[in-house]
Each structure stands twice: as C-alpha cells, then as structure tokens.
Amino acid sequence: RRKHHFWRNLLVLIVLFGLFLCWDNSSIETDEVTFPSLTLPAGFDGCRIVHLSDLHGKYFGKDNERLYRAVKAAQPEYIFVTGDLVDRKTENPTIYAGEEIKRTLRESGVTVLSNEFVPLTRNGDSIVLAGIDDPNGYADQETPYELAQEVYAACGDPFWMLLAHRNDRFAREYSLLGAD
Numbered sequence: 001r002r003k004h005h006f007w008r009n010l011l012v013l014i015v016l017f018g019l020f021l022c023w024d025n026s027s028i029e030t031d032e033v034t035f036p037s038l039t040l041p042a043g044f045d046g047c048r049i050v051h052l053s054d055l056h057g058k059y060f061g062k063d064n065e066r067l068y069r070a071v072k073a074a075q076p077e078y079i080f081v082t083g084d085l086v087d088r089k090t091e092n093p094t095i096y097a098g099e100e101i102k103r104t105l106r107e108s109g110v111t112v113l114s115n116e117f118v119p120l121t122r123n124g125d126s127i128v129l130a131g132i133d134d135p136n137g138y139a140d141q142e143t144p145y146e147l148a149q150e151v152y153a154a155c156g157d158p159f160w161m162l163l164a165h166r167n168d169r170f171a172r173e174y175s176l177l178g179a180d
Contacts, residue, residue, distance in 0.1 A: 077122070116130070
C-alpha cells in the first residue's frame with residue numbers, strides 16, 4: 001500500500017512539474033526599473049526602454065499578442081533585444097544561425113550592434129549605445145575591451161550604455177569597461 005502511494009505521489013509531482021514548465025515557458029516576466037544618474041544627459045530624462053532577452057523562440061499567444069501587448073503597455077521609445085531571441089539551428093552547417101538572424105533583422109530595419117556602437121539622440125542630447133556579441137561566438141570576434149577602446153577613441157568620454165546578453169560577466173568583466 002505504501003509503494004502504491006509513493007508511485008501515485010511521484011506521478012502527481014511529475015505532472016505538476018510538467019504543468020509548471022509549460023506555464024514558465026510561456027509566461028512573461030516584467031520588471032520596471034528607474035535608472036537614477038547624475039551623468040545621464042537631460043534630454044534622456046524620462047526615456048522609456050523595453051529590454052527583451054531570452055525569448056528562445058517561445059510563442060506568447062496567437063501571433064505573440066501577449067508579448068506585443070506587454071511591450072505596448074510599457075510605452076517604450078526604444079526596444080533593445082540582447083540575445084537568445086530564437087533557438088533554432090540552421091539547416092546549413094556552413095552558415096552560423098546567429099549571423100543569419102542578424103542579417104534578417106537588418107533587412108527588417110533593425111539596428112544590430114554586433115561589437116559596434118551608435119549615437120542615440122533624444123531631445124537634443126546624445127549618448128552612445130554599444131552592443132557586444134555573445135562571448136561564445138566565433139573565435140576571432142572583437143573583445144568587449146576592444147569595443148570600449150573604440151568608443152573612447154571615437155567619442156571621448158561619453159555617457160554610454162553597454163548591451164550584453166551574459167549578465168554573469170558583469171562583475172568581473174563588463175563593469176570594468178567604464179560604461180554608464
């Protein structure tokens with residue numbers, strides 16, 4: 001009788017865990033953060049940004065309506081995506097899936113910052129927006145340090161934002177680059 005209860009309880013736990021995973025893979029988690037800074041140019045005061053990451057090709061309702069609704073509700077001026085937009089392997093092993101995704105995004109009018117930086121202007125003030133590739137990318141890619149040096153060489157000592165996917169590298173690497 002005890003053995004019967006054990007297997008029944010184990011089955012219930014497995015079903016509950018499966019339901020949790022289904023919910024977790026389709027839920028949208030949001031946080032609202034205010035960035036207080038004395039160095040942020042006044043033209044960016046009140047600027048709203050939506051930052052998306054780790055979507056992993058998930059679907060959020062028909063035509064992703066729940067995701068679109070959540071983004072629209074935030075009333076962003078800018079939308080930044082920092083990685084794992086999709087989890088699809090390319091059928092052609094000679095083409096990197098990430099490069100194909102970047103090409104498709106660029107063709108759709110998205111600014112892709114692949115170890116690059118651009119000025120971002122709002123209300124007459126400018127900041128620098130820099131994006132770095134995933135460190136697990138191709139072997140000869142530019143390092144975050146090299147990109148930071150390019151920012152300083154081209155822009156002096158600007159207010160700049162660094163967009164990166166790997167938050168586990170923040171303390172030991174990214175925070176040392178000087179980005180605001």
